[in-house]
Amino acid sequence: MTKEYPFFSEGKLVIFNESNKYGYLQPDGSLFKACQYRKTYPFYQGLACIQKKENEIAYLKTNGNELTTQLESDKCILSKGSSFNEKGEAYVQGEAVGVKHCIIDTEGKTLRKAKFSGNTLKNYEFRKPFRFSLIQGTIPPVDGIDVFLKKGKYGFTKKGNTMLPAQFTEASPFKGGYAKVKKHGKYGVLKLSSGNFQGRMIKNSIKVENGKSETVDYQMQIPIGYLNKPVKFEVEEENSGNKTVLSFTESGNDSKDYTFIPTLQDKETEKSYIFSLQADGLLLWEDFQHITIQYIESYPPVLSLPQVASEFKTDSEGYVRADNNNKVDIYATIENRSSETLHITITIGGNGVTEETRSLSVGTSSYGRISTSINDIKERKPVEVFVKTSTGLKQSKIIKVKPFI
Known part of the structure; x- marks a missing residue:
């Protein structure tokens, strides 16, 4: 995902790989075009300008084929070009024996020669710049979702409820159901899906009798889309850094029960835990809970x-x-x-x-x-x-x- 165009345009997202080759991603996560181009630009009017080589461009159609322009039919190579503007016109420069400067339509036909005054085009208006701001302090919500900052990391909330815990070094607001984020030095795209994660402690107090502790029980409700996915549920004792991956038992169609026995020292009367659920490389749920501990000295009858x-x-x-x-x-x-x-x-x-x-x-x-x-x-x-x-x-x-x- 690029910093200049962190959004889907006509169902396509400009992306690049570690080799700085560009391509397009589709909303379902599949590639529309693999990263193979020197540069790509957002789709508009059903076409996108792509730079194939240093001095060669083309226009890509939404079916994946390249547009054959009238200039190319006349044996010209398109060396420069603009994205199509709001009128469905683009400026191109074609080179063969000489150089041609033209304005074309979305079918590739030459409408007119481009006229210049110095370096300024006089008979063509470039498309207004694509604008999409990254988070800089406080920004208004888009798609009804807010971005929040916690301990230097970004997350997402909706109506005061956390949708994704803070975990991103960069985050853009959702637009049309998608948002650009950066995590572990890599950019990615988030897609909104239905359903919510919900978790709760079964009880916040446990008993320890003759050194034997009751279990701590936590129940998660998971959206249908994640029921069959491999998820990792962890519990961490606050301030200790010790994490344990918990196994689950089914407790309902969309519920999973997680259980563990706490490690107790010096007859602690309270402990704090961080529960977290992870899948698809994301922290999907995070919950902070406190439990109180009652010690029972039991004597046999x-x-x-x-x-x-x-x-x-x-x-x-x-x-x-x-x-x-x-x-x-x-x-x-x-x-x-x-x-x-x-x-x-x-x-x-x-x-x-x-x-x-x-x-x-x-x-x-x-x-x-x-x-x-x-x-x-x-x-x-x-x-x-x-x-x-x-x-x-x-x-x-x-x-x-x-x-x-």
Whole structure:
């Protein structure tokens, strides 16, 4: 893309390569003409002046063919020429045995001889200069899109929303859906497309329990045109320079979920991250987010041994006397020592014991209890009673019982 003509004219954009050869680019990104000419100029009136050699020009038509002018039919070589003006006329200089100065029309026919007063053409008006300003400070928006400057780089916004983050060393406003930009020392053309990038944190607070951190989850909505393209999503811890490329899981037709576990040091209570999405050599999305971190010191629950209810008495030999129904009530407790409610299932049972299972929700620093009984006690005997939880805790105890009589 050239500095003089950073815009599409009649669907063609003047471009050049590293060898300073010129050509044309089409709006879909394909080449209309490869970079092969000494110089090219914007299309106007369906024609563009091209310099093929140092002293040879031609006029290129929108179908890619060259216009054959009347002068060329008369065996002249076009050595100089202008772009066509607003009247559909161009000045050309043809050389054969002598030099001819003529004004031609868009069909290549000679309209009249060019008349000069000194070096000034008297019977021809050159086309008004193509004008297109690069960014110089503040400029009015074109196509409803503003150019903004941040930390020495340019980006694009629309109605206050960032369309492309700041990343360009040069940027021109959008005109007709296209804009010229410069990045990494090279010029390129941006083309407006439908759809928006949107990102959000699933939550801005995470918990760390016993040194194990919850994940940080970020969701991106991506325009349809980028769903099947290779995109790179990165997270960078602010001020550290450490970047990590994240993989994604599909969360919807146009959504992708990204997840990572933060690296924590010295029980930090807050961290800041920069999320970015890149594709086609562009930074498409950038988002700054803060997360707060809550540390939870969790202690495992304590399961008691099976116990005999307090109303039952034990004799000197350690036997518990049954009630008049020849049963002994027993129980066990679970203590929650963590800072969160404990949800647990507990079972108590044994030989000759009515097995019971309960699902308990035990608050912080509280107890849960389960009860049952040893039944049909007809003789002195030891009974092994167990209690266990859904989390794998287990206790057992031998309780010696005797009948009521």
